[in-house]
Amino acid sequence: MRRMAGHADSIHMDPALVKYANMYVKRHEYFKWTPRTAWISIAYIIAVPSAFMYLGWTTDGKYDMRGKLRGDTIAEF
Secondary structure, three states: OOOHHHOOOOOOOOHHHHHHHHHHHOHHHHOOOOHHHHHHHHHHHHHHHHHHHHHHHHOOOOEOOOOOOOOOOOEOO
């Protein structure tokens, strides 16, 4: 389909955005396991969930929010 007045390529992509988009899509090709990335992965896979589990288990049953009136304490320990 021909465009009128030759405006077929009037919108050009920014080369920096094209480069960023290609890098974003091919991120797995640029990844390397280094000691830094290994420690970050361990922290997010093991340490962070373990910390949340510890906090959940230590506060389990301590606080009760249901059926409280103004001035009542929420602590159940």
